[in-house]
Amino acid sequence: MDHTLSQPDSRPGQLQRQATGDHQAALLVIDGNWTLRHYAALRSAVEGLRQQVSAGDRVELAGLGELDTAGAGLLVELLGPARISRLEEWAPQLPAERLALLRTLASAMDQPKASQPPKTNGLADVLAHIGGFLAGLWNQQRTLLGFIGLTLQTLLLVLINPRRWRITSLAAHIEQTGLDAIPIVALLTFLVGAVVAFLGATVLADFGATIYTVNLVAFSFLREFGVLLAAILLAGRTASAFAAQIGAMKANEEIDAIRAIGLSPIEMLVLPRVLAMLITLPILTFIGMLSGIVGGLVVCTLSLDISPTMFFNILQRDISINHFLVGLGKAPVFAFLIAVIGCLEGFKASGSAQSVGERTTSSVVQSIFMVILIDAIAALFFMEMGW
Amino acid sequence: MSTQQAVIQVQGLVNRFGSQAVHANLDLDIRRGEILGVVGGSGTGKSVLLRSIVGLRQPNAGSVMVFGENLLKLPIERRSQIERRFGVLFQRGALFTSLNLQENVALPLIEHAGLKRADAEHLARQKLALAGLPPEAACKYPDELSGGMVKRAALARALALDPEVLFLDEPTAGLDPIGAAAFDQLILTLRDALGLSVFLVTHDLDTLYTICDRVAVLSQKRVLVVDTLPAVAATDDAWIHAYFHGPRGRAAQDAAHMLENR
Numbered sequence: 001m002d003h004t005l006s007q008p009d010s011r012p013g014q015l016q017r018q019a020t021g022d023h024q025a026a027l028l029v030i031d032g033n034w035t036l037r038h039y040a041a042l043r044s045a046v047e048g049l050r051q052q053v054s055a056g057d058r059v060e061l062a063g064l065g066e067l068d069t070a071g072a073g074l075l076v077e078l079l080g081p082a083r084i085s086r087l088e089e090w091a092p093q094l095p096a097e098r099l100a101l102l103r104t105l106a107s108a109m110d111q112p113k114a115s116q117p118p119k120t121n122g123l124a125d126v127l128a129h130i131g132g133f134l135a136g137l138w139n140q141q142r143t144l145l146g147f148i149g150l151t152l153q154t155l156l157l158v159l160i161n162p163r164r165w166r167i168t169s170l171a172a173h174i175e176q177t178g179l180d181a182i183p184i185v186a187l188l189t190f191l192v193g194a195v196v197a198f199l200g201a202t203v204l205a206d207f208g209a210t211i212y213t214v215n216l217v218a219f220s221f222l223r224e225f226g227v228l229l230a231a232i233l234l235a236g237r238t239a240s241a242f243a244a245q246i247g248a249m250k251a252n253e254e255i256d257a258i259r260a261i262g263l264s265p266i267e268m269l270v271l272p273r274v275l276a277m278l279i280t281l282p283i284l285t286f287i288g289m290l291s292g293i294v295g296g297l298v299v300c301t302l303s304l305d306i307s308p309t310m311f312f313n314i315l316q317r318d319i320s321i322n323h324f325l326v327g328l329g330k331a332p333v334f335a336f337l338i339a340v341i342g343c344l345e346g347f348k349a350s351g352s353a354q355s356v357g358e359r360t361t362s363s364v365v366q367s368i369f370m371v372i373l374i375d376a377i378a379a380l381f382f383m384e385m386g387w
Numbered sequence: 388m389s390t391q392q393a394v395i396q397v398q399g400l401v402n403r404f405g406s407q408a409v410h411a412n413l414d415l416d417i418r419r420g421e422i423l424g425v426v427g428g429s430g431t432g433k434s435v436l437l438r439s440i441v442g443l444r445q446p447n448a449g450s451v452m453v454f455g456e457n458l459l460k461l462p463i464e465r466r467s468q469i470e471r472r473f474g475v476l477f478q479r480g481a482l483f484t485s486l487n488l489q490e491n492v493a494l495p496l497i498e499h500a501g502l503k504r505a506d507a508e509h510l511a512r513q514k515l516a517l518a519g520l521p522p523e524a525a526c527k528y529p530d531e532l533s534g535g536m537v538k539r540a541a542l543a544r545a546l547a548l549d550p551e552v553l554f555l556d557e558p559t560a561g562l563d564p565i566g567a568a569a570f571d572q573l574i575l576t577l578r579d580a581l582g583l584s585v586f587l588v589t590h591d592l593d594t595l596y597t598i599c600d601r602v603a604v605l606s607q608k609r610v611l612v613v614d615t616l617p618a619v620a621a622t623d624d625a626w627i628h629a630y631f632h633g634p635r636g637r638a639a640q641d642a643a644h645m646l647e648n649r
Binding site: 043104105351354355 | 500513519
């Protein structure tokens with residue numbers, strides 16, 4: 001241990017109240033080292049004696065050893081700031097620097113006590129928490145709609161004015177959100193494609209219809225899995241990145257600086273991200289569809305004795321183009337929602353590191369939730385329409 | 388009190404960022420119980436020097452001896468024990484944003500001094516008051532505070548363990564003049580009562596004139612001169628002359644004289 005905190009010969013501070021002949025006044029003996037090391041014991045001694053100490057008590061400071069700010073604070077609590085500020089009258093033998101320390105602490109602590117926050121009961125807390133959560137959920141959706149409107153409005157204003165297009169920023173975001181995500185999207189959809197083919201083969205084998213595995217893989221990837229997997233991956237990968245980037249900028253007052261320079265944060269930060277997502281998610285969806293079908297093709301070739309030629313023949317014969325269009329048509333909607341939710345959560349961050357973390361989490365949860373919700377609604381709609 | 392014994396010895400320090408050298412063969416001693424002011428133009432590596440001494444930056448060459456030991460070569464456990472004897476006030480406060488002020492100050496008290504939470508928070512509120520914060524600030528979070536209040540709270544945290552060496556990086560920047568003067572007095576009082584050594588990076592000429600025992604001038608990648616203030620101000624160097632004999636320097640000098648004569 002370090003030597004200020006624990007000297008082996010450190011003499012613990014002591015406090016005693018001795019009765020004297022005079023029944024009004026007692027003698028307070030302050031002895032030993034009043035330092036941080038003995039704080040716990042000293043504080044309980046001070047708390048115990050504080051009520052009994054009266055202004056008439058004499059104080060014996062001769063035995064006082066070391067004194068640091070913690071100990072000095074306790075002495076001020078024991079004797080009261082008023083008495084400490086008249087210290088040189090009744091303890092003239094104290095060295096000047098100790099006098100100064102005690103008086104500094106006395107004047108710092110001579111303030112009204114802060115009011116304690118009122119205690120609440122458990123049930124009311126729980127109800128208030130639930131209410132606050134629901135109100136927050138409602139507010140969140142309203143803010144999201146407002147933010148979407150603001151983004152679309154700014155988008156229109158910028159689109160008609162080519163001088164305000166930010167091509168460099170757009171290209172950088174396309175690289176980060178699109179190009180860099182290709183390997184993970186391709187690998188993941190390939191694996192899921194293989195799994196779907198295995199599942200299909202197992203179930204369909206009982207009916208002697210293994211050949212329909214091809215239709216199963218193609219159907220599921222063109223209509224649902226390609227776009228859904230790509231969107232969920234980007235929700236985890238990109239929405240969080242947007243929220244963290246913008247949140248950190250907010251904490252560093254960069255957003256305020258953009259506004260103060262007379263620029264629009266929506267135009268500078270949100271539009272390039274939204275446009276980049278609108279461009280990349282359809283491309284990633286297409287890649288996801290392809291590599292999912294390739295995953296299925298590999299399984300069909302290796303374990304179901306369906307040759308690639310046969311696989312493609314069935315594809316061409318049975319699968320019409322509108323399945324592909326239905327799948328791809330959802331991509332821009334998902335892309336827009338993911339980007340907007342990511343950016344909005346970033347803007348909601350306050351100055352603390354914790355709030356940036358909370359907002360990042362919330363952006364991922366919200367955007368995945370939205371993607372799946374919209375996908376379910378779209379599936380119902382397309383089924384009713386017979387597309 | 389101001390013995391010539393050095394608590395920190397920096398020898399032959401070299402710090403480089405890429406090809407750009409910030410320090411080349413820098414030597415500096417900090418003596419026990421002194422308040423050492425460190426000045427220098429922007430970009431002369433004042434904060435880098437502070438970080439090298441505290442052990443946050445591995446210097447490219449040279450040695451930093453702290454209480455006679457090389458911090459960077461010690462095992463982790465021993466190093467942590469030495470670091471407890473430091474108090475560091477970072478330029479932007481560096482308060483933990485997920486903790487409120489009293490928890491910020493109580494953290495080292497709980498972790499290193501082994502106090503119970505109630506005791507630690509009680510003591511933390513005292514430290515906050517000592518640093519000049521009102522009682523109701525104790526339960527606020529750093530993002531609810533002004534820059535000056537963050538500085539004060541950061542000082543309270545740096546003082547939590549009554550450190551032997553206090554490192555202050557521009558402590559009075561962002562404080563109003565009244566607050567800055569109170570800050571100077573607090574540092575002086577604590578130094579006198581507890582025998583702290585203080586390493587003070589500052590641009591505040593009033594602070595230099597009021598409380599510093601010695602002043603080190605960082606220039607041309609090394610310590611150009613380190614001496615008492617009148618001796619430093621008399622040094623024959625264009626930058627030092629402009630610094631101490633410009634309009635601000637003269638005003639601070641006059642103010643310090645008036646304070647002494649009063």
